[in-house]
Amino acid sequence: MTIAQQERMASAPHGFDVEVTSGLERFSAQHGELTLTSVFQPIFSLSHMRAVGYEGLLRAHDALDRPVSPLDVFGEAARLGDVLQVDRLAQTLHLENFKVLGAEHEWLFLNVHPGALTDPYLAAALLANLRRLDLPPRRIVLEVLEQRADDLERLADAVRQFRERGFLIALDDFGAGHSNVERIWQLNPDIVKLDRIMLSHAAHRADMAAILPGLVALLHEAGKLVLVEGVETEHEAQMALACDADFVQGFFFGRPNPGAADAAHAMTCISEVTDRYRDQAEARERRNASRLTPYLRAFERAAERLAAGEPLEEVCWNFLGLDHAARCFLLDAKGKQAGRNVVLRVDRAAPETRFLPLADAQGANWLRRPYFRAAISAPERVHVTRPYLSINEALPCVTLSVATRVGEQTCVLCGDIDWVEE
Structure with a gap:
């Protein structure tokens, strides 16, 4: 371990380990018999043709190094009444690993349980971690998870206070469950993430595909940037372009990875799909003109x-x-x-x-x-x-x-x- 790695290890929270794989440092932490660490899925701007952010995603392995679904990790934590503690642990892991990712300007998208935003102790812990890592709040996008909030007014007040400190706010999974138009007015997010299910429906139904551009336009008029998540095929990428989404996220553009996105690959991918979209749009305009x-x-x-x-x-x-x-x-x-x-x-x-x-x-x-x-x-x-x-x-x-x-x-x-x- 190099001196620099030793210094980072010494400054990491108690109970964290650092490992180096293929020259890439990565922090991990123990939670019971599970080993937890981070991967990052890039979020791309279609206009800039590059990654503008990364969403921190939890990865877990048991004592036999078998993968454990994050849903199972949080499901078990919820059963034991430990979900906010696991949420805080995941946030801290993502922050540590984001710091060594090498991203200089990009955002870190952090999934945050509504209860973690309204709990003064957990909110203070997040701010303390940012100060320790020298990460300004403007680099952090807090994703309010699609879960029922017992006191929505209290959550909205907490969100407002975080925004006043410089954080950006994203509303996750819009169009699914409790994440609906009412939450946009109540939480006033900067970014709205359209749930994958909306894109999936639009890919198979012409009437749903026609709705997407209007929905994005409505969100734009409300002053919200729009991120389409779960883009897995070129057809879905074309729909994201057609509906004028600002950002995209999904396997088609980049899979979750411990390291940063391949900038050259991302630019080539977005440039090629944009060119094909333009060609298809021009062909459609010619057909309509003839019609x-x-x-x-x-x-x-x-x-x-x-x-x-x-x-x-x-x-x-x-x-x-x-x-x-x-x-x-x-x-x-x-x-x-x-x-x-x-x-x-x-x-x-x-x-x-x-x-x-x-x-x-x-x-x-x-x-x-x-x-x-x-x-x-x-x-x-x-x-x-x-x-x-x-x-x-x-x-x-x-x-x-x-x-x-x-x-x-x-x-x-x-x-x-x-x-x-x-």
Whole structure:
């Protein structure tokens, strides 16, 4: 053991051992018959294409050097009423091993039991360890675990105090169990970690995949950075890119390891998946543009005929005759609908429709809709919305719109297209 290693060993908490494997130092500790140590899973910024943090994860082996699941370690601790002590031991191990990891600027993500945050003694012990290791609080992201907190108000107050000291706060496993939107408002985290189960559902269900970008956008609007965890396949990596997540974590990008992430491998991996995402996005845009072309031509012709004085009911038939055209309608300069929707397909006009209360849109005001605002802002030009949920039938829809002069009045002609991704 070198002099430097001896000095680190002397400064480590009582009961800790240090071992050197393949030139890498690692602290371990005994807990009953178990030997505990740390590994670190890198957390990557998709934009920076490098690791910006590491999550400390517990590893345990029994007296015969057989691996023991961390869930079993904490499960047994919970059974014995010892979970906060084991939580503190794991934190201390991760801090010791993070110090020798060689990370100069990255965050350490520490899983913390809610009870450890609200216990003054355990909170003080964490701060004392940071001072001893010369790690500033700004390097630490406290992950509030997905567990029921008996006193959520007390937990929120503790979280606020830790943030005031410079710590960052992450809400773990969002979308699972007790980790929900209410906790975001109560705990006000800096980072929200989307639970793996959400990504898994989105990978197999188109409707769930469509929800992810909106969920991330909502969290961004609330001032939260978003981390997608459990990314194991390229398809899931593509979804993380598509939903505009800030950070990713998972086997696809980097497995838990005692050492630091391979920077060159990480940059290559993220660069390649980003390039493929760009190529796929561009191909999808070309397909959508081709798909829209006949609708745009028919809609532009309808607008010309409307401006020439022909009635709405006569000008829309070519547009409505296309396979997925749903309806046409006309708005005045204030967004109010003049007349009923013009439809062609018999099933849309059937009175038995489940959405019959919404069928009569005469007099409705669509001032808030992006298609109206875009048309009024740039008249005489056809605008195309992003896919959104139509109120008419609760189905994905794209709306074409154009503001034009009809006699002495400015009107906005609109045409809806059913839009199921192909």
